Amino acid sequence: MQKNKYPPGDLAIWIFILAELLVFAAFFSAYAFTRLKNVELFNHYQLTLDRNAALLNTLALITSSYFVVRAVADIREDDSKGCKRWLWAAIAMGAFFVLIKGGEYAHHFGAGVTLSSNAFYMFYLSLTFFHFMHVILGMVILAAVALKAGRGGYSADEHTGVETGASYWHMVDLVWLILFPLVYVMR
Amino acid sequence: MEQIQRKRWIRPCTLVYLVMIALTLITWWIGSTAKGGLELSLMVLLFALVKGQMVGDWFMGLHFVQGIWRWPILIWLFVPGTLIATAFVLSYGG
Numbered sequence: 346m347q348k349n350k351y352p353p354g355d356l357a358i359w360i361f362i363l364a365e366l367l368v369f370a371a372f373f374s375a376y377a378f379t380r381l382k383n384v385e386l387f388n389h390y391q392l393t394l395d396r397n398a399a400l401l402n403t404l405a406l407i408t409s410s411y412f413v414v415r416a417v418a419d420i421r422e423d424d425s426k427g428c429k430r431w432l433w434a435a436i437a438m439g440a441f442f443v444l445i446k447g448g449e450y451a452h453h454f455g456a457g458v459t460l461s462s463n464a465f466y467m468f469y470l471s472l473t474f475f476h477f478m479h480v481i482l483g484m485v486i487l488a489a490v491a492l493k494a495g496r497g498g499y500s501a502d503e504h505t506g507v508e509t510g511a512s513y514w515h516m517v518d519l520v521w522l523i524l525f526p527l528v529y530v531m532r
Numbered sequence: 533m534e535q536i537q538r539k540r541w542i543r544p545c546t547l548v549y550l551v552m553i554a555l556t557l558i559t560w561w562i563g564s565t566a567k568g569g570l571e572l573s574l575m576v577l578l579f580a581l582v583k584g585q586m587v588g589d590w591f592m593g594l595h596f597v598q599g600i601w602r603w604p605i606l607i608w609l610f611v612p613g614t615l616i617a618t619a620f621v622l623s624y625g626g
Contacts, residue, residue, distance in 0.1 A: 348598040363604055370612040377619035384623050388568070400560040407556065407583075411549040414591050418545070508593075515592045519584050519605070525556075526580045527616060530563035531573040 353417070354509035362516045365479070369520045372475070373527060376468045383464050388532045390465040398449050399529040402442050403521065406480075409438030410518040413487070413511045416494075423501035425494050432491035432507075435514065439484040446477055469528055476520055483517045486510045548590040555579045570624040574617055584609045 352359055380387040412435035419427035453470075460467050490510040493499065499507050559576050588605030589595040 348596055350597070350599055350601075352597050352601045353593045359601070359604075363608075366604075366608045370608060373612045374615040374619075377616040381619050381623050396560060396563050400556065403556050403560075404553065407549065407552050410587065410591050411545065414545045414549075417593075418543075512592055515587055518591070519587045522583045522587065523580050523609075523612070526559055526563075526576045530559055530576050531616075531620065532568035 352512065354512040355505055358509045358512050362512060365516060366520070369476075369523075372468075372472050373523060376472065376527060379464055379468065386463060387465045390463065390469075391529070391532055393453075394469070394529055395449055395452070396529050398445050399525055402445050403525045405438045405442045405445070406518045406521050409435040409442075410515050412438065413514050417504075417507055417511050420494065420499050420504040420507045421501055425497050425499060428499065428504075428507060429491050429494040432487050432494060436484050436487050436491065439480055439487070442480055443477070443484075446473065446480075450474075472524060472528065476517070476524060479517045479520070483514045486513055545590055548586050552583050552586055555583055570620060573620050577613060577617060577620075581609045581613045 412431045416428045416431035416435065419425075419431060453466075458466050458470070460470050487510055490507055493506060559579050562572050562576055585606060588609075592605065594602055594605060
């Protein structure tokens with residue numbers, strides 16, 4: 346099989362993705378080593394999180410990523426309509442994530458939780474909200490790509506925009522795949 | 533030349549998706565029923581790293597890339613993954 350020299354999409358998005366991943370890696374490591382000094386506190390407050398909601402969100406992001414893979418596959422076969430449909434399905438999954446996560450935030454803020462409540466909530470709120478903003482940005486990017494695909498703006502020969510948006514969205518999924526077990530499960 | 537196309541019973545990306553869903557459900561089940569512990573935490577972390585590599589390879593398409601761009605995601609998973617595992621081992625007095 347012929348291998349490519351560069352990853353799919355615009356190379357600039359990959360520089361951006363690597364920079365973003367570096368920030369999240371620092372966040373994850375800081376969480377783990379701060380927990381090291383506050384094990385009881387982290388274990389106690391972790392139990393206040395809704396693991397069922399986190400499961401639904403994980404399934405939503407994995408499914409949306411899969412839909413984006415199908416969108417890229419369709420445009421490579423010159424199927425703009427199929428590409429557009431898969432992208433809107435992925436955006437719907439993203440909206441589901443935002444809805445569930447928003448519900449979690451409403452619950453915690455309603456209970457008086459803030460960034461300064463304790464070290465666990467500081468990490469939980471800042472990490473998940475930082476990721477949450479990436480989900481929203483990803484949805485905006487996918488919507489722009491879907492609209493252009495709907496107008497026939499991509500083809501089998503030229504679909505860099507689809508691959509660029511897809512790569513960003515997969516990064517959002519990738520970060521959550523580490524965040525979910527680290528913050529909600531590992532104890 | 534006439535090309536013979538074999539019909540795949542399932543797309544590779546669909547298979548990867550199903551494996552990721554299964555690993556996620558196991559992770560959730562461990563979180564819901566078990567009381568934690570170092571071994572389970574490390575197992576859950578390993579599942580996450582495997583899923584991350586699947587996303588990099590099959591969803592982002594790095595499986596079909598050669599050279600330095602083949603490795604960033606794997607390195608990204610390895611470094612924080614090792615740091616997280618080290619912190620958890622230390623938290624258990626290791």
